[in-house]
Amino acid sequence: MCELLGMSANTPTDLCFSFTGLTRRGGETGPHKDGWGVAFYEGKGVRMFHDPEPCATSPIADFVSTLPIKSKNAICHIRQANVGNINLANTHPFARELWGRYWVFAHNGQLPQFLPSSGEYQAVGDTDSEALFCDIMNNVRQSLIRDATSEPLTQTLVALAQNYAQQGVFNCLLSNGDWLFTFCSTKLASITRRAPFGPACLKDIEVEIDFAAETTPQDVVSIIATEPLTNDEQWDIYERGEWKLWQEGEVIACGKVNVPEHKNESEMVSPDLSLQPSC
Numbered sequence: 001m002c003e004l005l006g007m008s009a010n011t012p013t014d015l016c017f018s019f020t021g022l023t024r025r026g027g028e029t030g031p032h033k034d035g036w037g038v039a040f041y042e043g044k045g046v047r048m049f050h051d052p053e054p055c056a057t058s059p060i061a062d063f064v065s066t067l068p069i070k071s072k073n074a075i076c077h078i079r080q081a082n083v084g085n086i087n088l089a090n091t092h093p094f095a096r097e098l099w100g101r102y103w104v105f106a107h108n109g110q111l112p113q114f115l116p117s118s119g120e121y122q123a124v125g126d127t128d129s130e131a132l133f134c135d136i137m138n139n140v141r142q143s144l145i146r147d148a149t150s151e152p153l154t155q156t157l158v159a160l161a162q163n164y165a166q167q168g169v170f171n172c173l174l175s176n177g178d179w180l181f182t183f184c185s186t187k188l189a190s191i192t193r194r195a196p197f198g199p200a201c202l203k204d205i206e207v208e209i210d211f212a213a214e215t216t217p218q219d220v221v222s223i224i225a226t227e228p229l230t231n232d233e234q235w236d237i238y239e240r241g242e243w244k245l246w247q248e249g250e251v252i253a254c255g256k257v258n259v260p261e262h263k264n265e266s267e268m269v270s271p272d273l274s275l276q277p278s279c
Contacts (some may be wrong), residue, residue, distance in 0.1 A: 028052030109169030
């Protein structure tokens, strides 16, 4: 499996602290040594870094971990290859343009038998993850109007995610720079940091930070990861089938759908797609 890292904030924030912790899991404290990538939104633009080498020993990852790129939405992925060769084309996160925005996607899980629907978006590499992303983009483009509001967009994304999770493991992060959609099939955790800020220490490397010295009282920064990255903070653990839509560091919609622990091609359960203002 792979590991995910996402950020949603109400002010441009750097990801250096969390990214440093995640990179240790890419071949040092974890087995995810088959490439890594990160995408930082800057307005409508996206600054992306990819490397098929282990991030724990990647000079590019070292560079990024000390580069204070400020972003309100970011997505990172470290890969343990199961489907697809180890190369740059198969390195997450993947990006596509839709309605004048870059959409960025990263996936943790396996759907090796997945067959995407036809459409304008096609995979470049040979991973099931990129095929899933193209399928999402084709479905969104075909079923929704341009710049659809969050309610019909989220309904579509949740229905797609539940369908994928019926076929295999589907944990994902998806953003268009305005919001961040997260879905948990097996593992996902989150933490929201707001005033009063305090110190935090990473689990995978002896690095500590005092957020009070790095923030203002108005800042709200949420981190979403496959596994908690710090050992002295209380993380919220997603339940199986739980989804959240983040914006400006806050959850603006959330819910839970029925998904199996393992692949189940029998009865498909209709999701409850009602949006909730807070969770």
